[in-house]
Amino acid sequence: MNDTLHVVLRLVAVLVAFLVLPLLVGQTEHKVMAHMQGRLGPMYAGGFHGWAQLVADGVKFAQKEDVVPADADRRIFQLAPAVALLPYLLVLIVIPVGPHGFVGEAVDAGLFFVLAVMGVGVLGSLMAGWASANKFSLLGGLRTAAQLMAYELPMLLAAASVAMAAGTLSLPGIVESYHWWWTLWQLMGGLVFFTAGLAELQRPPFDMPVADSEIIFGAYTEYTGLRFALFLLAEYAGIVVLCGLTTVLFLGGWHGPWAGSVGWLWTLLKTAVLAFIVIWLRVSYPRLREDQLMKFAWTVLIPISLVQIALTGVVKVVTS
Amino acid sequence: MPLPGSGLAKGLAVTLRTMTRKSVTARYPDTQPELPPRSRGVIALFEENCTVCMLCARECPDWCIYIDSHKETSPPAAPGGRERSRNVLDRFAIDFALCMYCGICIEVCPFDALFWSPEFEYAETDILDLTHERDKLRDWMWTVPAPPPLDPAAEEPKEIAAARKAAEKQAAQAQAQAEAEKQARPGDAEGGTGEGEA
Amino acid sequence: MIHSATHHPGFLSPTGVEITFLLVGLATLGAAVVTVTTRQLVHAALWLVVALGGIAVEYLLLTAEFIAWVQVLIYVGSVVVLLLFGLMLTKAPIGHSPDADSENRWVALAVALAAAGTLVWVVADAFRSTWIDVHHGTGQSATKVTGSSLFRFWVLPFEALSVLLLAALVGAIVLSRRRADVLPPAPDGSTAPHGKDR
Numbered sequence: 001m002n003d004t005l006h007v008v009l010r011l012v013a014v015l016v017a018f019l020v021l022p023l024l025v026g027q028t029e030h031k032v033m034a035h036m037q038g039r040l041g042p043m044y045a046g047g048f049h050g051w052a053q054l055v056a057d058g059v060k061f062a063q064k065e066d067v068v069p070a071d072a073d074r075r076i077f078q079l080a081p082a083v084a085l086l087p088y089l090l091v092l093i094v095i096p097v098g099p100h101g102f103v104g105e106a107v108d109a110g111l112f113f114v115l116a117v118m119g120v121g122v123l124g125s126l127m128a129g130w131a132s133a134n135k136f137s138l139l140g141g142l143r144t145a146a147q148l149m150a151y152e153l154p155m156l157l158a159a160a161s162v163a164m165a166a167g168t169l170s171l172p173g174i175v176e177s178y179h180w181w182w183t184l185w186q187l188m189g190g191l192v193f194f195t196a197g198l199a200e201l202q203r204p205p206f207d208m209p210v211a212d213s214e215i216i217f218g219a220y221t222e223y224t225g226l227r228f229a230l231f232l233l234a235e236y237a238g239i240v241v242l243c244g245l246t247t248v249l250f251l252g253g254w255h256g257p258w259a260g261s262v263g264w265l266w267t268l269l270k271t272a273v274l275a276f277i278v279i280w281l282r283v284s285y286p287r288l289r290e291d292q293l294m295k296f297a298w299t300v301l302i303p304i305s306l307v308q309i310a311l312t313g314v315v316k317v318v319t320s
Numbered sequence: 321m322p323l324p325g326s327g328l329a330k331g332l333a334v335t336l337r338t339m340t341r342k343s344v345t346a347r348y349p350d351t352q353p354e355l356p357p358r359s360r361g362v363i364a365l366f367e368e369n370c371t372v373c374m375l376c377a378r379e380c381p382d383w384c385i386y387i388d389s390h391k392e393t394s395p396p397a398a399p400g401g402r403e404r405s406r407n408v409l410d411r412f413a414i415d416f417a418l419c420m421y422c423g424i425c426i427e428v429c430p431f432d433a434l435f436w437s438p439e440f441e442y443a444e445t446d447i448l449d450l451t452h453e454r455d456k457l458r459d460w461m462w463t464v465p466a467p468p469p470l471d472p473a474a475e476e477p478k479e480i481a482a483a484r485k486a487a488e489k490q491a492a493q494a495q496a497q498a499e500a501e502k503q504a505r506p507g508d509a510e511g512g513t514g515e516g517e518a
Numbered sequence: 519m520i521h522s523a524t525h526h527p528g529f530l531s532p533t534g535v536e537i538t539f540l541l542v543g544l545a546t547l548g549a550a551v552v553t554v555t556t557r558q559l560v561h562a563a564l565w566l567v568v569a570l571g572g573i574a575v576e577y578l579l580l581t582a583e584f585i586a587w588v589q590v591l592i593y594v595g596s597v598v599v600l601l602l603f604g605l606m607l608t609k610a611p612i613g614h615s616p617d618a619d620s621e622n623r624w625v626a627l628a629v630a631l632a633a634a635g636t637l638v639w640v641v642a643d644a645f646r647s648t649w650i651d652v653h654h655g656t657g658q659s660a661t662k663v664t665g666s667s668l669f670r671f672w673v674l675p676f677e678a679l680s681v682l683l684l685a686a687l688v689g690a691i692v693l694s695r696r697r698a699d700v701l702p703p704a705p706d707g708s709t710a711p712h713g714k715d716r
Contacts, residue, residue: 072612076561108583108661109583116591119596120590123594126599130605130606142591142603148599169584209626318611
């Protein structure tokens, strides 16, 4: 009974993190993006520098009418946001935050679990793209699928490199076997993982599937109200998950001074810095064209990740 | 040949630098904007100067100035003289829904009856309310700022130049007269020469 | 997990895990049947997701965690996405596809029943009433066991499979290149006839 309570408490904590952290990232994006463009960003909602802007947005979304297009495939159209959002919640459960079992639920093949479930999230966009009965949505869905297939491979290869280095697939295990020089050793892999993850989340500069200047909003064109909000939440939850994963795999998670007591703070700090970089990249770079996007994945990221795997193998053999 | 990726780094540097600087957002409803002199906000009527010459209404490209007037005759100033007649303003209205703020009416007014005011917060929910009648136009007059000082090397305004010329001429005449009087009465050495500019 | 190796459990006293296994198996079977009988192409692909996910859950219940996640990663994450990608390129309508049914449904049913029967018979005959205690130990070792058995005892089939995949890859390239010989080469040297689109 005590065990059950323990698990429930942990899951509730993960749920709270899942609901709060994406909003934090979203609010940070509002403010950082504004200041990077010489603006102020939201200033009114909540009084102090618009801190409650996203809460206000949520209230607005909840008030909107839930419209389903007449020709759409109703069931799939309505199901898609949940399919897009839930995988990130599942992934967040297994990301270790601190030492001594500071994790929602340790899964032994955690790395594979994370990558597998994150891939499922894209099904939501595909369902939305097809079921909307809208040609722009369909184009967005096609681009999503093509992009996913191109970027899944380098992401997997980069993750595999870390798993080889650590000799385990468990995420806490990977962090535990981390040494500071791993960041240099796995630098290429880390860059590839982060970049491919950005592409999988369809974040700028890899946001061709939702390119608003040409296909309106891709697969999400027909969505309004809460369902649209769920898609947005999925994007920001994806940022949290990607940054957390990169932290765990390549930046040593909770390692840092006084890791025993404030290890979780180190994880959060590293994740926050990475989230800032995600926002920074969005503000700085223009969108890649579709052919550039594909070319980048197949001719740059995959060769680099293969080189990284070879390097990992060589170093592993030499040092052991 | 620049380093590969230096362009990417440059892009990041630009945004980061902008972030550390003060933002340029004007927080309008909270803080009033600092408008430059001669801002074209609303047109004010100084109706005491208006002679109902109709020049402004005729020149207006939008035909947004409405003027009604009637003629009044006044008895002759001296007995046996001619009766004087003058125009009296009944209505002066500007429809700001039509006005395009070209300022031609202000330029053409020969009697300085129209002025620019920087006041701009007069949006209405009914378009008809944008037609400002005589009283409202007169009230805008209180918001007209004093003309800004001239630039250091600017040309003298025509009115002041003319006045100065007239004053100088008068002064020269007075001096010449004083000279003449002094020559006529040499005992009185110090004369009133301080006839400066008026 | 509850029953130790010394105590041989009977088939008539199912544990919770076994009941779950059976229920998930039924759901998977149902999803699979809907996959092949539904008249809506994209729905078929999505029901396939349910069926494949169900199989992954079965793997999980058998404590083959690694295999389960690979199942999700490869089949749900990639194969179905590829399938949907292909469907989106066709004119798959929303609602019923009129030509979704080929005329060989009875032949297909016969083949499916034969295949299922063979598989069930082979598996039942191979194990009979052997009780395999799935170790609910640390999955870390399970992954390790999978890896070592794959690369120690089953390395030849593994390599044969990779050669098969390579052959398929080369075949795909050859198939996609043949059209370039018929068509005149594009001016920019690319062989793809739709090079402009991508």
